[in-house]
Amino acid sequence: MVYVDPPAWPARGRLWSHMVSDVSYAELHAFAEMLGAPRRGFDRDHYDVPADRFRMAVWLGAQVVSSREIVRLLRGAGLRRPKHLWG
Template sequence: MVVYVDPPAWPARGRLWSHLISDVSFEELHAFAEMLGLPRRGFDRDHYDMPAERVPVAVWLGARPVSSREIVRLLHAAGLRRPKHLFSCQRA
């Protein structure tokens, strides 16, 4: 199982957040997030939003630190990228 995490750089609700992704499947991503204790509501289209304080634990469990740009590249290469505008259209 290989998942990836970017540096905590996204401010929200008084914290910094990272993105956690898989380049294999959403099932793999959900399984890893469960090991971390992340709630399913943290899943946003193609990634989990993860608070900065969970990043060291994620890396300890095997997540590979990568840049935010690499997160997007990996999702595209795996065919798992779900852009916000596409997601909105699918809901309509």
Template sequence: MLYIDTPRWPAHGRLWAHLVSDVSAAELHAFAELIGAPRRAFERDHYDVPADRARVAVWLGARLVPSREIVDRLVAAGLRRPRYLSASAGQKKPAQGLFRRED
């Protein structure tokens, strides 16, 4: 199953949501591709998704859940990847141009 929280995380003039799977990273990557999320929007165990793509994700079947449930689902499925285990720990990822605006 795929889960997404309400877009409420501000960055780069937009609101962002988190998209996760409680099944596998493969399911998450396939769904992210379906909604047009580039692979560079993937961060350890979730995708950062702008509000317009979040609506598409829900329309395509992602379940809208509270932010706290996102982490709970990842932990329960054994898919949570803490930052300290990441190869890019301590580095900021470039966020400019993750998604094209459809204004």
């Protein structure tokens, strides 16, 4: 299943959502392609989706969840890739 949080993250003059899969990155990439999200929007374990594509993601079947739930789902699926701090 693909999940998206409400657009609440400001960057580059816009609000953004995070979009994840609890199945696989392949599922996430396929969904992002249907949404028209560019591959450059993929960041380690999620896609950054601009607010103007949020409704389309939901229409295509993404389940709306909180930002906290996004992280829980990624961890539960073993798909979380946290940022590493390099010395």
